[in-house]
Amino acid sequence: MRSSSGRNSSGNNGGSRGGNSGGRGGSGGGRGNPRGAGNARDDKQRDDKQGGASRPKRPRPEERRYDVGPDATQAGPKTGRGASARGGAKGGPKRGQQSSQTRGRWVPATSREYEARAEERNRERYAGKAKLNLPKTFPGAEQEGERLQKVLARAGYGSRRACEELVEQARVEVNGEIVLEQGMRVDTEKDVIKVDGLTVATQSYQFFVLNKPAGVVSTMEDNEGRQCLGDYTNNRETRLFHVGRLDTETEGVILLTNHGELAHRLTHPKYGVKKVYLAHIVGPIPRDLGKQLKDGIQLEDGYAKADHFRVVEQTGKNYLVEVTLHEGRKHIVRRMLAEAGFPVDKLVRVAFGPITLGDQKSGWLRRLSNTEVGMLMKEVDL
Incomplete structure (x- = not known):
């Protein structure tokens, strides 16, 4: 009897311990036996198999529906896709064909014809009213012309700040008066602007100097x-023309520009722009050759006088002489020296007014600087 009761008591104790362990497994989220009765994952799977209503089932993406259209309700949609598709997504409603939702109420989409008619009515409504004079957005906008520092900067005198410093230094004048204040407006078509006494080419003029090689017409x-x-x-986009001429075998400075008035004055005898030539001749030459050229040489088309003459270099019988004159007749230097008894072997024009050849190589074309352009204009009173 004792042994049987002992076995029963031990069996009961074991069963209670098993139940307690099972409860601990359920309360501990499956820390015990993963197959115990307290496993939450097993509970979910069991509920799904039995069709339990412990939590609502989430529909699959392909089974979802969206509330679109006037027949849709909060309980469930009828057909179509949601409001998020109206931005142009595939399957969304097109403008003018389906309705759109605005702040909880359904408003039919407006057609293009309706909007066009509304715009036309608004135009007719305000057609007869006077135009309003709105205020200017910046001071000085009612003034005509362009700011002086902007014109100078475009002409190549540096940045606008650098051009403002030129004004502060009283180096800029407009129409003969020195500018003392910043922000002055000028008309580039009418006003004459000068920097350091030299006229500024404010328009789209171009000025070049070419070292013409021999053999070029x-x-x-x-x-x-x-x-x-x-x-x-x-x-070049702009058509250029040459200032004066050089014969085919003569080398040196020739100016190219699209400024017609400047080109005309540079070649007009009234302004007497000087040209400097270097000529190679064979001697010996008399001491009074320079005096003969300055007094005048009789040519078939009249007297021709040189403004200056000097011998630059002598090597044996070979002489390099410099002749300066302001006339521009054809072959004038060659004809004068030949008439004096010294034919020219080689002739180079090294200066045209203030523009000198310098170290510019034969056949090279370079753009004149603003200072050089100003000096040219000053030479002919422009």
Whole structure:
């Protein structure tokens, strides 16, 4: 009897311990036996198999529906896709075909014809009213012209701040009066602007100097196909023309520009712009050769006088002489020296007014600086 009761008591104790352990497993979230009765994952799977209503089932993406259309209710949609699709997504409603939702109420979409008619009515409504004079957005906008520092900066005198410093230093004048205040407005078509006494080319003028090689014809186009000045300027957008001429075998400075008035004055005898030539002749030469040239040499088309003459270099019988004159007749230097008894072997024009050849190589074309342009204009009172 004792042994059987002992076994029963031990069996009961074991069963209670098993139940307690099972409860601990359920309360501990499955820390015990993963197959115990307290496993939450097993409970969920069991509820799903039995069709339990412990939590609502989430529909699959392909089974979802969205409330679109006037027949949709809060309980469930009828057909179509949601409001998020109206931004142009595939399957969304198109403008003018379906309705749109605005702040909880359904408003039919407006058609393009309706909007066009509304816009036309608004135009007719305000057609007869006077135009309002709105205030200017910046001071000085009612003034005409362009700010002086902007014009100078575009002409190449530096940044606008640098041009303002030129004004502060009283180096800029407009129409003969020195500018003392910043922000002055000028008309580039009418006003004459000068910096340090030199006129500023404010318009779209271009000025170049070419070191013409021997054998180049002083024309922009040549019907015979010879090399000409136009071959050095064919990549320019603006048409240029040459100032004066040099004969085919003469080298040196020749100016190219699109400023007609400047080109006319530079070649007019009234302004007497001087040109400097270097000529190679064979001597010996008399001491009074310079006096003969300055007094005048009789040519077939009248007297020709040199403004200055000097010997630059002598090597045996070879002389390099400099001749300065302001006339521009054809072959004037060659004819004068030949008439004096010294034919010219080689002739180079090294200066045209204030523009000098310097170290510019033969055949090179360079743009004149603003200072050089100003000096040219000053030479002819522009």
